Amino acid sequence: xxxxxVVLRNPLDKTDTLDYNIEVDDSQLSRDWVTALKTELQxxxxxxxNFCFLGFPRSARNLNYLCNELNAxxxxxxxxxxxxxx
Numbered sequence: 001x002x003x004x005x006v007v008l009r010n011p012l013d014k015t016d017t018l019d020y021n022i023e024v025d026d027s028q029l030s031r032d033w034v035t036a037l038k039t040e041l042q043x044x045x046x047x048x049x050n051f052c053f054l055g056f057p058r059s060a061r062n063l064n065y066l067c068n069e070l071n072a073x074x075x076x077x078x079x080x081x082x083x084x085x086x
Contacts, residue, residue: 002034012060 002024010016024030079085 004034004037010060 004022004024005019006022007017007019024034
């Protein structure tokens with residue numbers, strides 16, 4: 001079907017990049033995923049990937065950063081469960 005190039009960028013040094021390709025299968029689920037991805041890219045949405053690539057060397061996402069991000073997510077979930085609002 002298609003190939004999608006993903007470029008990861010170091011948030012501390014935006015010239016430091018790593019890219020890879022995703023080979024997309026030819027299935028209805030894959031076509032739906034590509035369509036949704038295109039929609040989000042056209043909207044200029046931020047694609048969250050902070051917790052997808054743990055373990056890369058020399059990452060700006062150290063243990064302290066990850067713990068803070070996880071705690072913020074837990075706080076938002078707990079707040080929603082208590083109040084129903086974000």
